[in-house]
Amino acid sequence: MENEHIDIVSDVTEEDTTKDKYLTFEIDNEEYGIDISYVIEIITVCAITWVPETPDFLKGIINLRGSIIPVIDARLRFKKPAKEYDSLTCIIVIEYENYKVGLIVDTVNEVTYIPEDKISIPPNAKLKYQNKFIKSIGKVGKDVQLLLDLDKFLFLE
Numbered sequence: 001m002e003n004e005h006i007d008i009v010s011d012v013t014e015e016d017t018t019k020d021k022y023l024t025f026e027i028d029n030e031e032y033g034i035d036i037s038y039v040i041e042i043i044t045v046c047a048i049t050w051v052p053e054t055p056d057f058l059k060g061i062i063n064l065r066g067s068i069i070p071v072i073d074a075r076l077r078f079k080k081p082a083k084e085y086d087s088l089t090c091i092i093v094i095e096y097e098n099y100k101v102g103l104i105v106d107t108v109n110e111v112t113y114i115p116e117d118k119i120s121i122p123p124n125a126k127l128k129y130q131n132k133f134i135k136s137i138g139k140v141g142k143d144v145q146l147l148l149d150l151d152k153f154l155f156l157e
Contacts, residue, residue, distance in 0.1 A: 022138065024112050024145060025092065025105040028080045033112065033138060033145040034103075038094040042108055045085045062091070062102060069093065071102035077153065078133065096150045114138035114145060 022033035023042075048060040048071055057076035061068050071091060075083060088107040093100060118139045122131060135149035 020113055020115050022112050022114055022145060022147065023092065024109040025074075025090075026107045026109060027074050027078055027105055028083075029106075031109065031143070031145060032074075032105075033114070033147045034092070034094065034150070035147075036111055038096050038150065040093045040095055040100065043091050043093060043102075045089050045091055045104065059104065064093065064102075067100060069100045069102050071104060072154070073104045075104070075106070094150070096154060099154070101154060112138075112140055112145065114140055114147075119147070 018035075018037040021036040023036050023039050024031055024033045026032070043064070046062055048062055050060040051058070051070075054060075057073050059071045059073045059076075061070050063069075073082075075081070083106065085104070089104065090108050091102040091104050092108065093102050095101075119136045120139070122134050122137055133149055133153045134146050135152075136147045138145040138147055
């Protein structure tokens with residue numbers, strides 16, 4: 001069965017830019033964002049091959065049109081309880097630092113515009129405590145978006 005996918009990048013015209021745009025998604029009813037420039041596509045959950053001797057949050061690898069891509073379950077990475085995958089569960093395929101990685105999320109919401117002046121560091125960073133996976137907080141109306149620090153989310157053990 002071929003994966004259903006949404007091609008994010010092809011919708012961008014020459015006049016458009018990905019600056020200040022974030023793909024928002026949910027994990028355990030909490031909303032997070034990732035810079036849209038890293039997103040390649042969004043696919044439905046497909047067959048994942050388990051790889052021995054890897055952390056629990058690394059669910060395995062997928063074969064996406066001939067590319068072997070590791071897949072991280074974002075719920076488990078955040079130390080949230082595991083959840084059965086359902087029709088809303090998606091894999092966000094990203095490319096970061098020349099690595100392609102799939103992020104399993106509960107659901108994808110939308111692409112949101114958050115101007116630079118509406119983004120700030122997490123308040124707990126001022127107290128010398130910082131959530132290791134949150135880079136910044138975007139203010140969207142009355143809501144806030146927790147923006148991921150991909151460096152730490154993907155590579156920090």
